[in-house]
Amino acid sequence: MSITAPADWKSAPAPSDAEGWIARAAEVAAVLASDAAARDKAAATPYAEVRLLKEAGLVTLLGPVEHGGAGQDWPTAYRVVREVAKADGSIGQLLGYHYLWNWAARLVGTREQWEHVEAEAARNQWFFGGAVNPRDADVVVRDEGDTLTFTGRKTFSTGSKVSDVTVLEGVLEGTDDHVFAIVPSDSEGLTFHDDWDNIGQRLTESGGVTLDAVRVPWSAAAGYVDKRFQPRVYNTLNVPTIQLVFVNFYLGIAAGALETAAAYTRTKTRPWLHGGHERAVDEPYVIDVYGDLTAKLWAVEALADAVAAEGQKLHDDPDAVTETARGEFEVRVAAVKARATDVALEVTNGIFEVTGARATASAEGLDRFWRNVRTHTLHDPVAYKRREVGRHVLTGELPQPTWYS
Structure with a gap:
């Protein structure tokens, strides 16, 4: 290779x-x-x-x-x-x-x-890599005068060994305040574990990491001035921004699956012996499946591009971002995340209906597309994304900023 x-x-x-x-x-x-x-x-x-x-x-x-x-x-x-x-x-x-x-x-x-x-x-x-998995308060940040120390463990640390710098996150001891800081990935006390062995996204280096008193100057604590955090609504845009990252690599994986499958169908898939056609590309059901999956993918891609443009307006003027604008953007992100998840799973599974039994050979690698989408779409339940949209439609409620909304 x-x-x-x-x-x-x-x-x-x-x-x-x-x-x-x-x-x-x-x-x-x-x-x-x-x-x-x-x-x-x-x-x-x-x-x-x-x-x-x-x-x-x-x-x-x-x-x-x-x-x-x-x-x-x-x-x-x-x-x-x-x-x-x-x-x-x-x-x-x-x-x-x-x-x-x-x-x-x-x-x-x-x-x-x-x-x-x-x-x-x-x-x-x-x-950049990130040792940021805020669901559990598993890293304690201690104030040691002019410096901070990060101690604990994170289950996931995407990018780990291939990163030059790593974003750390933990909770300041004795408070509910989260602290983010960027450190060199070879910092003393930072140990990445080779324990990422999942069915998909196998090259993301997303295994665990241990932090043993990783030392950071207070000046590197993001958003802190004189040891006090300076909050802005823009701080909370991290979630919809990365959720759109998810959307786009789901859509990329799905598009890659369709392109790879179509090439296989053109060159290797045999027509069904009772179908009356000499080429698989002339089979009506094969044509229908490719047309259906492509139309669904194009629709979500268009929505993703529209939502990305809406988000850029917020990035263009961070100090003007209001809670309402942020909440309305999160609803739109939730909607496209839900659709991208469903369509990417449908596409990466559906290609096998039109490539045939021989396409399941390990050497073809068509299964990697489904495995990749299936693995990462479990990051957070898509039902809760649909709930954000549904509640907004029915009651006007906007999602409250959390680590997942």
Whole structure:
């Protein structure tokens, strides 16, 4: 297995607009697609894949231009994630999470903090991981004068060993206050465990992590001034922002499944012996299934793009974000998350109806698309996303900001 970047990436100018960056992401996907099934089976740590993302310039897509970034917006980032995920859902997830954690300083931190982080990240091509799983208060943050220490364990830490820096999260001892901080991934006391062995998203390095008094200066505690957190409504936009990341790599995986299956049907699927057709592509039911699944996917993609554009308006003016605007955006995100989940599962399962029994061969790797979607869509129950939408429609209620809404 070899991952080699196209030679013209070094000689040609970097893309200058959204279309160019989406095209660059498609080039990355073409490289990844060449051995995606074999890499999924091997489940090796994706060092080469992350290096490819860096060489392509995708890692600094959202970074400031003056420090070497591309200066692109979130709708473009979502489309880039979708393109990469067509070939490899794991790498699409890694890239999408990276974008969120790179942006976390802006979401939570002070202007001085996020300007520093974004400049350093762009200049050094930092790849971000995150030890942030706030469902349990499993990491204690202790105030030790000029510094803080993070101690505990997180069950999931996506990006772990392939990251340059890691976002930590814990609860300040004696309070209910959460603290976020960015540390080098090789920090003393930070130990990543090789215990990610799930049926899907096998290359995301999402195993557990132990924190043993990882030391951070108070100045690195995002959003804290004189040891007191400075709250903004914009702080709570982290959830809908990353939920849209989920949406887009689900849609990318589904699109990749359809493209791969269609190629298989054109070249390998045999027509049914009682159907009266010489080619599988002429079978009426095969045509109907591809048409049905494609129409459903296109509809959700259009909704995802519309919701991403709505969210960008909030990112454009963070200090003006109101609780109402945030809540209405979360409802829209919940709606597209619910539809993307259902359609991605339907597509990745339905392709087997039109590829045939031989398509289940391990060498074809068609099962990876379903395994990837099935694994990550369990992140949080989709029924609760539909509930957010239903309650808003019936009563006008807006979701209260939580770690999942």
